[in-house]
Amino acid sequence: MPLLAARGVNVVYAPARGARVWAVRDTDISLEEGEFVGIVGESGCGKSTLGYALTRMLRPPARIESGIISFDGTDISGLDGEQLRLQRRGGFALVLQSGMNALNPVRTVQHQFGDVMKAHGKQGDDVSAGGVARRAAALLEAVGLDAGVLRRYPHELSGGMRQRVAIALALALEPRLIVFDEPTTALDVIVQRAVLQTIKGLQRDRGFTAILISHDLGAVLSATDRVMVMYAGRIVEDQPAVALLEGAHHPYTEALIGCYADPRADVIQLRGIPGTPPDLSQSGPRSGSADLSQHACSFAPRCVLAEDACREQDPPLTPLGAGRAACFVRARATEASHVG
Numbered sequence: 390m391p392l393l394a395a396r397g398v399n400v401v402y403a404p405a406r407g408a409r410v411w412a413v414r415d416t417d418i419s420l421e422e423g424e425f426v427g428i429v430g431e432s433g434c435g436k437s438t439l440g441y442a443l444t445r446m447l448r449p450p451a452r453i454e455s456g457i458i459s460f461d462g463t464d465i466s467g468l469d470g471e472q473l474r475l476q477r478r479g480g481f482a483l484v485l486q487s488g489m490n491a492l493n494p495v496r497t498v499q500h501q502f503g504d505v506m507k508a509h510g511k512q513g514d515d516v517s518a519g520g521v522a523r524r525a526a527a528l529l530e531a532v533g534l535d536a537g538v539l540r541r542y543p544h545e546l547s548g549g550m551r552q553r554v555a556i557a558l559a560l561a562l563e564p565r566l567i568v569f570d571e572p573t574t575a576l577d578v579i580v581q582r583a584v585l586q587t588i589k590g591l592q593r594d595r596g597f598t599a600i601l602i603s604h605d606l607g608a609v610l611s612a613t614d615r616v617m618v619m620y621a622g623r624i625v626e627d628q629p630a631v632a633l634l635e636g637a638h639h640p641y642t643e644a645l646i647g648c649y650a651d652p653r654a655d656v657i658q659l660r661g662i663p664g665t666p667p668d669l670s671q672s673g674p675r676s677g678s679a680d681l682s683q684h685a686c687s688f689a690p691r692c693v694l695a696e697d698a699c700r701e702q703d704p705p706l707t708p709l710g711a712g713r714a715a716c717f718v719r720a721r722a723t724e725a726s727h728v729g
């Protein structure tokens with residue numbers, strides 16, 4: 390049984406005024422316990438919305454319009470406040486934002502460990518000042534910081550140190566799933582790599598399940614076991630990282646790999662993807678119906694392979710290569726090569 394399974398998940402932002410935005414559409418995901426998966430895609434494609442939906446941390450005006458999310462066999466998509474709180478106490482899942490947003494600017498690091506452990510910790514945790522300090526020091530050591538950090542305020546720490554504190558705070562709750570949402574975006578390249586290595590090491594040693602959200606395909610490929618590529622609210626490709634390095638199956642992923650500059654290369658060449666991503670307020674189920682098969686492939690206007698069929702229907706995410714991809718042209722080519 391997978392730790393996390395999402396089936397047919399649709400998420401909509403429905404503000405009181407203005408257009409509804411279909412930020413996540415028709416999404417099926419299965420995550421095994423201990424897996425480290427990446428989600429990549431351009432800004433606005435729905436990565437964070439998906440991460441928050443999977444952990445039931447969405448806030449209005451976003452809501453899960455339809456679909457099932459099950460965590461360790463329990464359907465969590467319909468749980469309300471108190472039931473969700475109980476799940477969280479049991480070590481469910483959380484989203485870790487970038488360090489500045491995750492920390493309280495007016496509390497010392499030690500106080501923040503105390504706040505988190507008292508509010509969300511497991512029953513039986515020692516939340517006395519001494520207990521908190523001991524546990525916090527051990528967690529800080531695990532993320533590469535010394536216990537002196539406990540007396541500091543966030544503004545006294547560098548960006549990389551703040552991110553490490555945020556990771557240690559998340560670990561204090563012993564979640565079984567952690568979604569890292571752009572954890573290194575605000576940091577310089579060297580610090581980014583160091584923090585990612587720390588995350589990867591912690592994940593491997595502690596065995597929690599993790600999702601790394603980033604627009605940096607290189608970072609995701611270096612840290613994770615499996616990569617899901619999102620475009621316009623849908624997952625269009627899902628492959629083992631090693632397989633993606635050998636070649637993608639979806640034309641959008643191929644374009645992304647073309648954009649990914651090898652940091653070891655002497656001359657970095659970025660080839661942008663021509664065209665712009667679609668407006669998600671235009672992409673939802675027509676007239677409120679949930680029939681998503683009525684739509685064209687969102688990438689078709691920018692796709693060099695697009696055919697008539699791609700403009701008439703949205704291709705389903707089907708098995709392709711070592712994983713899944715949503716492309717009529719590539720699915721057909723693979724079929725033909727198997728027959729031939």
Ligand SMILES: Nc1ncnc2c1ncn2[C@@H]1O[C@H](COP(=O)(O)OP(=O)(O)OP(=O)(O)O)[C@@H](O)[C@H]1O
Pocket residue numbers: 402404410412430431432433434435436437438439450604669
């Ligand atoms: N509060 C909101 N109200 C209305 N629409 C929203 C809201 N938040 C996000 N959206 C829309 O939902 C879509 C997905 O947003 P989301 O933040 O999930 O994308 P993302 O892939 O995480 O982008 P980024 O890489 O910039 O973080 C976007 O088109 C965005 O405009």
Ligand SMILES: [Mg+2]
Pocket residue numbers: 436437438570
């Ligand atoms: Mg985001």
